[in-house]
Amino acid sequence: MNPIIRRKSNKGFTYIETMIVSVLIAFVLMGSINLITRVYRGITMNQLKTYSSNLASENLELLKNLGFNSLNVTPDSCLPDPLSKLENSNCPSNPYPVETVFFNTKPFKVYKYVQYANEDADGNLIPRTLAELGAGSDMNTKQIFVVVTYEAENMTKTTRVTGLLTYKEVPLAGSTVSGRIYKQMPDGSLVNPGLGSNATVYFTGFPGYTTTISDDDGRYSVSGVMPGSYVLYASGLGFNTTYYASNPLIVTKAGSTITGVDFICPAIEGAEIGGHVYINITMVASNTPTITLTPQIVPTDTPIVGTRILNATGSMSGKTSTWSNPDNIQLNDGQAATGSNTNQLLYTEFQDENIANSVITAVRLKARIASFALLGISNGIRIHLTNDSGTHWADTAVPNGWTGTISTIYASWNYPSVFSGWVTRETNITNLYTTWDWTKVNNLGACFRHNSTSAGYMDYAYLEVDYRMQTPTPTVPAPTFTYTATIVPTDTPIPCADGAIVKSMDGLSVPTVSAACNYLIQNIDPTYGFTSISATFYYGGKSYYKYLTGVPIAVSTRTYVDIWLEESTGVPTINGFVYDAINRTLPIVNASVYLSDPIDVTATTSGGGMYTIMPADTGVWQLWASSPGYKIENIHTINVSAGINNAPNLYLYPVGNVSGWVTDEITGDPVSGITVQLYNSANTLIGSSYTDVDGSYIIKEVPAGSNYKLSLSLTSTYECTYPASGYIYPVSIIKSATTANQNFRIKLVYGTIEGQIQIDGINITEGVLIMAYPSSVTYYAHNYNLTASQDYLQGYTGRMKYFYPSYGVVAQRDAVFKISVPLNQTYNIYAYYSYISYTGKADNPTKTLKKYYKRLSSISPGTTNNNFSGPLSSWTEY
Structure with missing residues (x-):
């Protein structure tokens, strides 16, 4: 039997097979399309995200380039969230309006805001609202926020970047x-x-x-x-x-x-000279010694006018203040008391003072205040007064001499906004009493009632008291020194010249007065091995003296020299007194008196301020005096003749110094060559000084007193940023002391240079650095390279960028640049362009850095359209 063989059919796919294949193909196509779509969407989203990030970073850098002081803080009412609070319609006071920037027809919104930032207890930097910042808060750091939003995939995408800007703070309270x-x-x-x-x-x-x-x-x-x-x-x-x-x-x-x-x-181990002082005359017998040291004094019509500053104590007996830190009103140091709720009370007394023989002419209550309310606060402080440290505060009866009741609001003050600077408010309270005395001033107290729910600050409160007093002056041009010894009547010559002033001319020892015929000068500078000594004596209207030179001396050795005085018949002699120029009856002891004649004799005043110069040289000379902590009021020109010359009184002002520093607001670095000027209350220039290389200055020998004003003499290149008023007031000068730390901060006044970068007609948005050099500069960034022969030229562009920080970046949207530079000079503007050139095989290219620059010369700040254009061949390769 033959097997059955199944032959392959010649027919095509069956219907079912065709359907299956079609479905498979459809799945493959749909997957491919979906993949392509996802890839495209991913590319698009990355582009949008990249552009958003670049846009945010660019705006952050632009805000940083404004500098700390030009970077305005956003009001609390505008702060997000939500971002819509920053929209122009919701925040018209926004210093940085919301911008809309398009990229391929897609809108991007740029939101910018700035807050102060400081550390919390754990050391984390936290942005703060203005309401959170009290007086004395750390305000040396500002935090910048930039938020960029755009729509993608039916949702809002956000890019957020932040940055910090700080500046060096120079402490003002030492x-x-x-x-x-x-x-x-x-x-x-x-x-x-x-x-x-x-x-x-x-x-x-x-x-x-x-x-x-x-x-x-x-x-x-x-x-x-x-x-x-x-x-x-x-x-x-x-x-x-x-x-x-x-x-x-x-x-x-x-x-x-x-x-x-x-x-x-x-102590320097000095030499000594001792001995006797003799005079060969017969003294008139007398049992009543007479020593006249002080002239007769009568008042004149010229008063001394002065002002006393009496600082607030920040407390009151029996009273409790509800302001925070009430003690901070004692000093002008930037540390303030704070009132934050309505009807909070600040009680204070004031320092006591008592100036004898003075009449008070005016009393003013002053305080340095501010508030964080943007527009300030009208009637933000109500002032109540009491006349005895609060004891009668609750009484209803009016104390004797008052013009109103105790519960009466005496005056009101408006708070200024802290953004416009601290302001000193003043209320004249002279009419509080019909007449004032120091007891009433010392018993005066005040209560400041805060009248707002917004915070208010008080840095310094004080009383300013004007007074005057009659100026006593001698009725004779020069008082006399008359000495009559207490002796037993006799006709026998008395050789002892007790009371003679004996002095060594070594410049170290002090004069001595002889007694019982003896004198002893100690602590003489032994450096040169010899010295000169002088002895002067005035008796019976005549002068006696002796001047010895070449007296040998040695360390820890006493040289004995007896001095016989000779009558200075016809010898030019000058007698006079030295007094304090403020208290014109107060003698100045140990002052040195100088005469411009060629004889090297310098007088020193005694305990009564008296001096004698003998011998002097006849002629017309200048006469003046000096003493540590004092300055001469007037140098006198006197005509010295033979015999006794009574000189006009010399007056010395007590003086002190004032010093401080001037620094750059932005960098904190010292600024040299700035003129600092000191004015008195009559706005008369008293003294000036230039700042040294370390920014320090000192104005010396300023008459002691208060109510001085320090200010800067600035060119248009600089402006003063601290104090905001441009001056420091009041400044007090203390005798023999330096009022230090009177500091200023200044900054350069800037303008902008603007332009655009194009090469071969194309906007260049990347790979370009713009630098501005003062026109006087001869070496530029491109002169610095590693192969230069001079050591100081071996480096990089960054080195010049450090030395000349006026540089800028190019905006990635439109190739526009903007550089901020100091005014009052011209600049050479250089554009540096670089890129990587690829040559050779694609799989193994040769990379070459290509660098070019181009210059615009003598450009002034405040100009625009400073454009770089033309083909690349017009740029210089380096």
């Missing part, structure tokens, strides 16, 4: 360092140096802190010392220069008080 200078004698005992020693404390490398002692006991004090490490030493007459035993002095905290910084300075 510490106070005080102590004493002692002179250690050879036996180990400690004595006071005396004002005549001109003992001075120096801070090595910080001349603004230099200060002299303020009294005979050697006390000194210097304020405004910034945190840091200091090497101190003391120097003066009569002792060796001595470094502080615990150097370096470490100041760790601003606003602190450091006491007990004392110096034990070994």
Whole structure:
């Protein structure tokens, strides 16, 4: 039997097979289309995300380039969330309006806002609303937020970037360092140096802190010392220069008080001269000695007019303030008391003062205030007054002499916005009493009532009291010194010239007065081995003197010299007095008096301020005096003739110094060559100084007093940013001290240079750096390379970028650049363009960095359309 063989059919696919194949093909096609769609969508989404990121980063850099002070903080009412709060319609005061940027017809919205930021308790940097920031908060960091939104796949996509901008803060409240200078004698005992020693404390490398002692006991004090490490030493007459035993002095905290910084300075082991002073005359017998040191004084019509600043204490007996930190109103230091709710009260008394024989002419209440309310607060502070530290605060009866009831609101003040700077408000309260005296001033108190739900701040409160007093002046041109010895009547010559002034001309020792025929001059500078001595004596209308030269001296050795005085018949002699220029009856002791004649004799005043210059040279000379901590009021021209010459009184003003620093607002670096000027209350220029290379200045020998004003004389290149007023007021000057830390911050005034980059007609948005060099610069970034022959030219573009930080980047949307540069000079603008050139085989190309630059010359700030264009061949390759 033959097997059955099944033959292959010649017919095509069956219907079912065809359907199956069709379905398979459809699945494959749909999968391919879906894959292509997904790939395309992925590419599109990546493009959108990349563009969104670039857009956010670009705006972040643009805001950073504005600089810390030009970067405005967004108002609290505009802060997201939601982002719609930043829209122009919802926040017209937004400093950074919302922008819409198109990419391939798709809109992107750019939101920008800025907040202050500071650290929390855990050290995390947290953005703060303005309402959260109180007085004294850290406001040295700003946080920038840029949010870009766009629509994709029926939903809103968001790109968010943040950045920080800070600046160096120069602390304005320094510490106070005080102590004493002692002179250690050879036996180990400690004595006071005396004002005549001109003992001075120096801070090595910080001349603004230099200060002299303020009294005979050697006390000194210097304020405004910034945190840091200091090497101190003391120097003066009569002792060796001595470094502080615990150097370096470490100041760790601003606003602190450091006491007990004392110096034990070994005394210079000097020579001594002693002996007798004789005079061969017969003195008139008398049992009644007469010593006249002070002239008769009568008042004149010329009053002394002054002003006293009496700081608030920040507290009141029996009263409790509801403001926060009420003690902060004691000083003008940026630390403020805070009132945050309606009817919160701040009670305060004021420092006491009592100036004898003075009449009070005006009393003003002042305070330095501010608020975080954008538009300030009208009638934000209500002022109540009391006349005895609050004892009668609740009484209904009117105290004697008052013009209103105790519950009466005496005045109201408007709070300014802190964004416009602190403002000092003033209320004249002179009419509170019909007449004032210091007792009423000392018993005055005040209550400040906060009148708003918005926070308000008070940094400094004080009373300003004007007074005047009659100026007593001598009725004779020069008082006389008359001496009549108490002796037993006799016709026998008395050789002792008791009361003679004996002086060594060594410049270190102090004069002595003879008694019982004897004199002793101690602590004479033995450096040269000899000295000259003079002795003067005035009796019975005649002058007697002796001048000896070449007197031998040696260390720790006493030389004995007897002096026989001779009548100075016809010898030119000058007698006079030296007084304080403020209290014109107060004699100045140990002042040096100078005459411009060629004879080298310098007088020193006695305990009564009297001096004698003998011998002098006849002729017309200038006469003046000096003493540590004082400055001459007037230099007198006198005609010296033979015999006795009574000179006009010499008056010395007590003086002090004022110092500080001027720094750049942005970098914190010192600024040299800035003129600082000091004016008195009559707006008369008293003195000026230029800042040194370290930014410091010092104005010396300023008459002691208050209500001075410091200001800067700036060209149009700079503007003052601190204080916002452009001046510091009031400034007080203290005798023999330096009022330190009177600091300013300034910044350069900037303008912009704008333009666009095109090469061969195409916008260049990448690979370009724009730099602005002052036209005076001769070396540019492209001069710096690793193969240069000069060492200082071996480097990179970044080096020049550091030296000349006026540079910019090109916007990726439209190839536009903008550079911010200081005004008042022209610039050469360089565009640096680079790219990678690929040559050779595709699978192993040769890569070459191509670099080009092009220049625009003498471009002024504030100009636009400074465009780089043309073919690449017009650029210079380097």
